[in-house]
Amino acid sequence: MTPRLFSPIALGGLALSNRLVVAPMCQYSADDGSATPWHLLHLGTLANSGAGLLILEATAVQREGRITHGCLGLYSDANEAALRPVLEACRKYGSAKLGIQLGHAGRKASSKRPWEGKTMQDPCDAADAWPTLAPSALAMTGHQVPAAMSLEDLADTRRAFVDAVKRSERLGLELIELHAAHGYLLHTFLSPLSNTRTDAYGGSLANRMRFPLEVFAACRAVWPAHKPLGIRVSAIDWVDGGLTLDESVEFAREIKKLGCDFIDVSSGGINPTARVVVGPGYQVPFAERIKHASGLPTMAVGMITDARQAEAILAEDKADMISVARAFLDDPHWGWHAAYTLGAEVHLPPQYRRAGLKIWTPAERHAKAQR
Numbered sequence: 001m002t003p004r005l006f007s008p009i010a011l012g013g014l015a016l017s018n019r020l021v022v023a024p025m026c027q028y029s030a031d032d033g034s035a036t037p038w039h040l041l042h043l044g045t046l047a048n049s050g051a052g053l054l055i056l057e058a059t060a061v062q063r064e065g066r067i068t069h070g071c072l073g074l075y076s077d078a079n080e081a082a083l084r085p086v087l088e089a090c091r092k093y094g095s096a097k098l099g100i101q102l103g104h105a106g107r108k109a110s111s112k113r114p115w116e117g118k119t120m121q122d123p124c125d126a127a128d129a130w131p132t133l134a135p136s137a138l139a140m141t142g143h144q145v146p147a148a149m150s151l152e153d154l155a156d157t158r159r160a161f162v163d164a165v166k167r168s169e170r171l172g173l174e175l176i177e178l179h180a181a182h183g184y185l186l187h188t189f190l191s192p193l194s195n196t197r198t199d200a201y202g203g204s205l206a207n208r209m210r211f212p213l214e215v216f217a218a219c220r221a222v223w224p225a226h227k228p229l230g231i232r233v234s235a236i237d238w239v240d241g242g243l244t245l246d247e248s249v250e251f252a253r254e255i256k257k258l259g260c261d262f263i264d265v266s267s268g269g270i271n272p273t274a275r276v277v278v279g280p281g282y283q284v285p286f287a288e289r290i291k292h293a294s295g296l297p298t299m300a301v302g303m304i305t306d307a308r309q310a311e312a313i314l315a316e317d318k319a320d321m322i323s324v325a326r327a328f329l330d331d332p333h334w335g336w337h338a339a340y341t342l343g344a345e346v347h348l349p350p351q352y353r354r355a356g357l358k359i360w361t362p363a364e365r366h367a368k369a370q371r
Helices: 037-046 077-093 151-170 185-190 205-222 245-256 284-294 307-315 326-330 334-342 350-355 361-368
Strands: 009-011 014-016 020-022 053-060 097-103 175-180 229-234 262-266 298-300 321-324
Touching: 037 053, 037 077, 053 175, 077 097, 077 151, 097 151, 151 175, 151 205, 175 185, 175 205, 185 205, 185 229, 205 229, 205 245, 229 245, 245 262, 245 284, 262 284, 284 298, 307 321, 307 334, 321 326, 326 334, 334 361
Parallel strands: 020 053, 020 321, 053 097, 097 175, 175 229, 229 262, 262 298, 298 321
Antiparallel strands: 009 014
């Protein structure tokens, strides 16, 4: 019997060969939002990782919406042109379907690359900084105070998301995930810790959901109906008074009505002092709750590093897909090795088949390791 992890799944009109996803992972290696040779090397490798779906890193819809100077963008013709040959190579030589995560960093923009600061997300030095936007003029710890977004800012940002979706379609991308997690712009509208507005976009949950739902609806209107459009959320903030799981369930139900095809369930990111209880699969219970309460296909993420662990999550109906990040950085062929462990087969490019399980004896270590 085919392991659940390597069984097919359809999202909207997109058929995926398996339920393993390469999660979006920022590389901080773009040039004014434009992809560089690093992206060709990085994404080209992961397109042959054994995963059915590869989602490109968080990609800014506006220049000021980049997390760092090195973040990928899709806000200019130059960005679009630079990404095209990367995607063409991944398509020609890889087996994974290609998606993209579109977002806006909000008050977490104007940050240093992780290796330039003392922590993972230090603010830029004054000479390199740029003004930031957020629902309210409340700063992230240590960061500059953002400007509270005007109604005109909201309209401009909606249009920027729509424009990036249109560019994604021109590039032939097959799936879009909107980023509403990890303390970035759409998440800061949802969380009462960062949204203290007194107009129609703040206060009640219905009001806090309004802008993310408007952005989603605007994107859905221009993205082909057969192509999946989903969203990543932080299910809880891990801070007293923050976004709750019940509220995230309600958000999932509302966005499903707008034609959402899947939800990628993460957590945290709104406050660097949050006490996150981290452990293997620590976010899976959030995905399970949202899956069963909303009926949306879900991706489970977070400290999923073992093939049998991933298989159990799916077999126990806690999620529909498994999204893996750092395990792929450690082992770009993690999907191959997971398949060997579970007794499944995945596509190997012909150039690499002589290192496959049936030909190369050392590959058997993955199959034997957990028998």
